[in-house]
Amino acid sequence: IKYKKKKKEWQTATTIIAVEFNGGVVLGSDSRVSAGETVVNRVMNKLSLLHDKIYCALSGSAADAQTIAEMVNYQLDVHSIEIGEDPQVRSAATLVKNISYKYKEELSAHLIVAGWDRRGGGQVFVTLNGLLSRQPFAVGGSGSSYVYGFVDAEYQKGMSKEDCQQFVVNTISLAMSRDGSSGGVAYLVTIDEKGAEEKCILGNELPTFYDQ
Amino acid sequence: MAACMSANRSENAFSANDLVPEWAQEEVSTGTTIMAVEFDGGVVIGADSRTTTGAYIANRVTDKLTPIHDHIFCCRPGSAADTQAVADAVTYQLGFHSIELDEPPLVQTAANLFKQMCYRYREELMAGIIVAGWDKRKGGQVYTVPMGGMIVRQPVSVGGSGSSYIYGFMDSNYKPGMTKEECLHFCTQALTLAMERDGSSGGVARLAAITEDGVERRVVLGNQLPKFSNV
Numbered sequence: 001i002k003y004k005k006k007k008k009e010w011q012t013a014t015t016i017i018a019v020e021f022n023g024g025v026v027l028g029s030d031s032r033v034s035a036g037e038t039v040v041n042r043v044m045n046k047l048s049l050l051h052d053k054i055y056c057a058l059s060g061s062a063a064d065a066q067t068i069a070e071m072v073n074y075q076l077d078v079h080s081i082e083i084g085e086d087p088q089v090r091s092a093a094t095l096v097k098n099i100s101y102k103y104k105e106e107l108s109a110h111l112i113v114a115g116w117d118r119r120g121g122g123q124v125f126v127t128l129n130g131l132l133s134r135q136p137f138a139v140g141g142s143g144s145s146y147v148y149g150f151v152d153a154e155y156q157k158g159m160s161k162e163d164c165q166q167f168v169v170n171t172i173s174l175a176m177s178r179d180g181s182s183g184g185v186a187y188l189v190t191i192d193e194k195g196a197e198e199k200c201i202l203g204n205e206l207p208t209f210y211d212q
Numbered sequence: 213m214a215a216c217m218s219a220n221r222s223e224n225a226f227s228a229n230d231l232v233p234e235w236a237q238e239e240v241s242t243g244t245t246i247m248a249v250e251f252d253g254g255v256v257i258g259a260d261s262r263t264t265t266g267a268y269i270a271n272r273v274t275d276k277l278t279p280i281h282d283h284i285f286c287c288r289p290g291s292a293a294d295t296q297a298v299a300d301a302v303t304y305q306l307g308f309h310s311i312e313l314d315e316p317p318l319v320q321t322a323a324n325l326f327k328q329m330c331y332r333y334r335e336e337l338m339a340g341i342i343v344a345g346w347d348k349r350k351g352g353q354v355y356t357v358p359m360g361g362m363i364v365r366q367p368v369s370v371g372g373s374g375s376s377y378i379y380g381f382m383d384s385n386y387k388p389g390m391t392k393e394e395c396l397h398f399c400t401q402a403l404t405l406a407m408e409r410d411g412s413s414g415g416v417a418r419l420a421a422i423t424e425d426g427v428e429r430r431v432v433l434g435n436q437l438p439k440f441s442n443v
Contacts, residue, residue, distance in 0.1 A: 147379070149378035152405050178383070210386055210388065
């Protein structure tokens with residue numbers, strides 16, 4: 001009797017969030033990659049570099065999301081050489097959007113693009129399904145459903161950098177505790193005029209809530 | 213036409229019938245947001261007020277808080293037909309039991325009656341219930357009986373299609389030892405957030421506080437709901 005194992009596509013069904021503050025952005029994500037019920041990577045960093053001060057957060061199909069990020073990374077490098085300076089966040093988001101829209105039937109990944117540029121300061125763009133929209137903050141991935149209420153209630157305009165970082169960590173922590181497809185550690189990237197700072201917060205250092 | 217209080221169940225006996233408008237052929241879904249919170253001395257329960265048939269809102273002022281005894285209420289997401297039938301049966305059984313005992317029934321008893329029925333008929337029913345009330349022995353209690361027929365007591369519980377969006381808010385904002393007013397405020401906020409994000413929830417927020425003294429009902433109209441900065 002042959003036991004055939006069904007191949008499940010690798011998903012980063014996930015929780016990702018990006019928030020603007022005056023002078024930059026903070027991106028956050030969990031670190032779980034699942035294939036069906038199995039966790040195939042529990043420490044994946046879903047915050048991908050597109051350029052020095054532009055990052056994107058990956059969600060959906062792992063392969064699709066990574067490929068889009070790599071393609072845009074290459075296109076942005078070429079573009080920034082052509083214009084002779086750092087690219088705008090809007091350009092990066094547009095490149096992502098173009099790919100997402102053109103291949104929307106074949107791809108199933110959602111990237112949130114966030115970064116800092118000289119002209120617009122900190123900016124967050126969503127590119128879901130091929131639209132392009134700038135928002136003060138954005139959440140995505142399967143875990144985001146559980147924290148819509150929390151982010152709506154807790155987000156305030158004009159938060160400081162530290163407040164944003166705490167807000168992002170709290171959101172990711174809440175989502176990980178409710179969503180089976182999110183978990184592991186929390187990755188944080190803070191981008192401002194000076195550059196990008198990556199941080200990893202281990203499971204036992206994450207904030208806990210009343211039932212933990 | 214079977215009324216349904218959660219994610220759609222497509223069982224249309226009539227298809228492409230020209231005698232009925234298209235929206236009337238859809239399964240009625242009252243995709244709900246309900247919640248219940250314990251506090252020292254009682255419970256607070258809340259629900260939205262929207263019943264939908266496809267994209268049409270069939271009732272925008274529904275009362276989804278069902279009394280099953282003087283100090284015990286239940287909230288019923290899931291198929292409305294199923295949960296109505298179960299709730300009626302439990303109301304009857306509980307009334308009988310209370311007369312036999314000659315004193316008010318325990319919330320745990322009510323919750324267990326729901327559980328027995330939901331478990332026995334788990335294949336046929338699509339019913340997830342939240343039972344909340346006050347009794348002399350244990351004070352305010354909230355019991356969740358999800359689909360399948362498990363029973364668990366929790367200090368705070370949310371249910372319905374809109375509940376997904378407020379798990380994070382609930383986890384971060386619930387604190388043990390809140391007063392009745394704080395619980396009412398917490399429920400109002402949570403329901404507002406869910407109604408903003410879930411298309412199947414909306415209307416007014418209906419709340420009820422159950423204590424030893426009885427049931428105090430409150431309605432928070434649409435324009436009186438709390439506003440959040442970016443919403």
